[in-house]
Amino acid sequence: MKFSINRDAFLKPLQVVSGAVERRHTLPILSNLLLQVDNGQLKLTGTDLEVELVSAVPLESADMDAAVTVPAKKLLDIVRSLPEGSTIEFTSQEDSATVKSGRSKFKLSTLSSDDFPNIDDWKSDIHLVTEQAVLKDLMLKTHFSMANQDVRYYLNGMLFETDNGMLRSVATDGHRLAMSTCAIDQPGLAQRQVIVPRKGVVELLRLLGDDDQEVSVSIGNNHIRVETPELVFTSKLVDGRFPDYRRVLPSGGDKVIVAHRDALRQSFGRASILSNEKFRGVRLNLSSGELCITATNPEQEQAEEVIEVDYQGDDLEIGFNVSYLLDVLNNIDDEQVSFTLSDSNSSALIEPQHDESCCYVIMPMRL
Numbered sequence: 001m002k003f004s005i006n007r008d009a010f011l012k013p014l015q016v017v018s019g020a021v022e023r024r025h026t027l028p029i030l031s032n033l034l035l036q037v038d039n040g041q042l043k044l045t046g047t048d049l050e051v052e053l054v055s056a057v058p059l060e061s062a063d064m065d066a067a068v069t070v071p072a073k074k075l076l077d078i079v080r081s082l083p084e085g086s087t088i089e090f091t092s093q094e095d096s097a098t099v100k101s102g103r104s105k106f107k108l109s110t111l112s113s114d115d116f117p118n119i120d121d122w123k124s125d126i127h128l129v130t131e132q133a134v135l136k137d138l139m140l141k142t143h144f145s146m147a148n149q150d151v152r153y154y155l156n157g158m159l160f161e162t163d164n165g166m167l168r169s170v171a172t173d174g175h176r177l178a179m180s181t182c183a184i185d186q187p188g189l190a191q192r193q194v195i196v197p198r199k200g201v202v203e204l205l206r207l208l209g210d211d212d213q214e215v216s217v218s219i220g221n222n223h224i225r226v227e228t229p230e231l232v233f234t235s236k237l238v239d240g241r242f243p244d245y246r247r248v249l250p251s252g253g254d255k256v257i258v259a260h261r262d263a264l265r266q267s268f269g270r271a272s273i274l275s276n277e278k279f280r281g282v283r284l285n286l287s288s289g290e291l292c293i294t295a296t297n298p299e300q301e302q303a304e305e306v307i308e309v310d311y312q313g314d315d316l317e318i319g320f321n322v323s324y325l326l327d328v329l330n331n332i333d334d335e336q337v338s339f340t341l342s343d344s345n346s347s348a349l350i351e352p353q354h355d356e357s358c359c360y361v362i363m364p365m366r367l
Contacts, residue, residue, distance in 0.1 A: 001066035001092040003037055003059050007082050007101065010042075013055035014076050016231055017046035019203050020053040021072040032069035034116045035090075037062045045116070046072060051200050052119050053207075054232040060087070067113035068092045075099070078106050119234050124218035124225065126162055128186050132215045132228060136208040138169050139201060141180035141358045144327045146198055147173035154240030158201045160224070163191045170245045176324045177248050178331075180358040194219055195242055200235035207233060248361055250347045253340035257286065258310040258353060261337045265329040267305040271295040272322040274303040281365045282322040286341075287315045295322065318344040319367035325350075328360045 017033060025031055025048070034045040043056045070092075079088065082101050089100040092110055099106040139158065147155035150173065159170040166189070168181045196204075204226060208215065218225040226233045271282050275295040285292040289312070293305040318341065329337065334352030341348050350360040 001035075001037060001064070001068050001097075002090070003042060003062040004087055004089045005042065005057065005059055007079060007086045007088050008084060009057050010088060011079050013044050013057050013230070014079055016055045016207060017044045017053040018072050018076050019206060020046040020048055020051045022048040023073065029069060029111050029115050029117070031071060031073070032111055032116070033072045033075065034067065034069050034113055036065075036067040036113070038065050047117060047119070048199075049117060050197060050236050051203055052234040053203070054234075055230060066092070068097060069111045069113055069116050070097050070108050074108060119223065119236075122220045122223050124220045124223075126190055126192055126219040127216065128162065128167065128184050128189060129214055129216045130167070130182075130184055131212045132209045133211055134182055135167075135215055135217070135226075136205065136210065138167065138180050138182050139205055139208075141331050142169045142171040142178035143201055143205060144331065145171040145173060145176050145178035145360075146201065148198065150174070154195055154238055154242055157195045157197045157238045159193060159195055159242045159245070160219075161191075161193045162189045162219070164189055170242070172243065172245065172248070175321070175363050176327075177245060177361040178328070178358070179245060179249075179360075182357060192219060193242060194224060195238035195240060196224055196235055197238050200224070200233075203235075204233060207231060248347075249359070250340070250342065250349050250361060253342040253346070253349060255286070255313045255316060255341040256311070257291065257339040257341070258336055259291065259307065259339075261329055261332055261335055263307050264337065265326065267293055267307050268322050268325050268329065271303045271305050272326065274301045275322050279365070280321045280323045281319050281367045282325070283317065283319050283367050285315070285317050286311060286313075288312055316341060316344060318348075319365040320348070320362055321365055324362045328362070332358075 036043040041056050042059050045054045086101045091098045097108045097110050150156055161168040165184055165187045167184045170179045216227045224235050271293045276297045282295045291307050291309045295303045328350050332352045334355050336353035338351050338353050339348050347361050347363050
């Protein structure tokens with residue numbers, strides 16, 4: 001195998017596919033990238049058996065079609081350290097590969113491409129096309145509510161739901177829930193729910209752009225595939241049943257507070273400085289036209305913030321995890337937010353005042 005390629009053209013796809021590679025793995029070949037020369041193109045593949053990333057780049061020259069696997073981190077570090085604009089010559093023999101550029105030369109050990117795991121062929125039964133920015137925004141508005149290493153493994157990921165002309169993402173860790181919906185111009189879309197694992201969500205957020213470039217999404221029984229002009233992302237789905245999020249959404253709350261998002265965010269941020277580092281609780285005291293936020297910690301220190309809010313109703317005292325409140329406020333674009341409450345033991349429903357595409361539920365804390 002022999003090819004030459006511009007360093008800058010090689011670096012970007014190399015960085016993309018290296019994201020799927022696990023640093024520490026029981027199978028040595030999973031620390032490697034698969035390089036394939038095919039028809040004047042270099043195809044790079046990285047996988048950890050759960051997520052697979054494939055990217056391709058045209059070659060300046062190649063002598064024949066072939067395939068080899070090389071250590072991902074070492075190759076990335078080598079290419080990254082070479083001067084911008086330089087040309088890289090890559091050759092591979094039986095069990096080693098040589099990377100040359102100018103007067104620099106590196107010899108890497110290789111493993112046979114025959115042993116590299118491929119995600120089995122699978123059929124998609126749902127296919128949709130949208131813009132990268134739309135899909136990324138949908139995920140950004142909910143990803144922070146995913147559980148992390150919860151024994152309820154189906155919470156360690158994000159629910160994607162399709163239905164007619166709608167795509168929805170939902171994430172929950174059992175203490176809070178985030179939901180976001182966007183319209184897709186495909187009226188015949190079948191009703192379907194799938195759970196994408198946490199690593200897949202994190203990788204997708206890293207890879208998707210903020211532009212209106214098209215992205216195609218294919219969903220099968222056990223896999224989801226997202227394709228852009230630059231890459232093909234495939235992830236296994238979590239085999240589990242996601243909780244019925246509709247039952248979690250509180251209804252019948254009669255206490256509605258409307259406040260300026262930035263004022264709330266800054267007040268909660270300041271109060272959080274003196275909250276208990278372990279429990280992160282803040283107390284909200286609500287009275288007509290005013291919200292008082294207090295935080296205390298085991299050192300008997302106290303923070304108090306008072307802000308004006310649009311509220312006409314009975315006095316109420318309720319506690320929340322301030323980190324959860326800040327996560328929501330940091331991911332809402334609207335200048336005004338509304339909190340809907342019923343009593344001090346019931347969940348709060350938080351929504352942007354002028355945007356019906358997303359909503360958030362946070363359970364109260366006993367303080």
